[in-house]
Amino acid sequence: MTAKHANGVPLQGVQLGLIITPMLDMSFQILAFFIMTYHPSALERNIQGLLAPPEARKGDGRLIEDDLLAEAPPVADLAAAVTVKVRAVMPGNENKTHALGTLAQIFVRSGLDVEAELVADTHHDLADALKLLDKRLKEMLGNASGKASVKIAPDGDLRQEYVMAIYDTCRAAGYGHVHFVPPPVLNTKLK
Known part of the structure; x- marks a missing residue:
């Protein structure tokens, strides 16, 4: 079937059933929106890596072995990291002072310890619990400032504001170096 004018003469040219111009317009607007609003995190922009300097290349393209180039940046040993386990108030245990998902207990364990040490309990308010945690973490840190790692293992029901306060x-x-451990439901190895 061909389209016809009112006077019965067939129309010349291509007749599109779908107009593409508005769709292209909208696609470019969406693309521009995501380009303008995307901000990569600081870790994505600062990748630790070294390229060989131009003088380290031989004429045939092979690299000259250099002790400085072979050194890798230090990597934090997560097995030796301090673990901060944070328990939340669970359903059925809430009361007037402790709502569901608030901070219940804070435990600290170093990589060498077998059992976690209780730092703060429900009778401490948040400010006191954080002060006690800060004091204990500084004791465990010693003189390895900036190089030490800590793992935060919060319960899955703990509110995000408390996780960020611990962080x-x-x-x-x-x-x-502060790392996060999945909640105990997902991570059965951590007790």
């Missing part, structure tokens, strides 16, 4: 306390105590 800030670990950073303030002098730990340069």
Whole structure:
């Protein structure tokens, strides 16, 4: 079937059933939106890596072995890291002072310890618990400031504001590398 004018003469040219111009317009607007709003994190922009300097190449393209180039940046040993285990108030245990998902207990364990040490319990308010945690973390850190690692293992029901408060306390105590451990449901090895 061909399209016809009112006077019965067939129309010349291509007749599109779908107009593409508005779709292209919208696609470019969406693309521009995501380009303008995307901000990579600081870790994505600062990748630790070294390229060989131009003078380290031979004429045939092979690299000259150099002790300085062979050195890798130091990597934090996560097995020796301090672990901060944070328990949340669970359903059925909440009361007037401790709502569901708030901070219940904070445990600290070094890589050499077998059992975790209780730092703060439900009778401490948040500010006191964070001060006690800061004091204990500084004791465990010693003189390895900026190089030490800490792992935060929060319960899955713990509110994010408490996780971030623990994170800030670990950073303030002098730990340069703060890692997160999945909740116990996902990570059955951590007890």
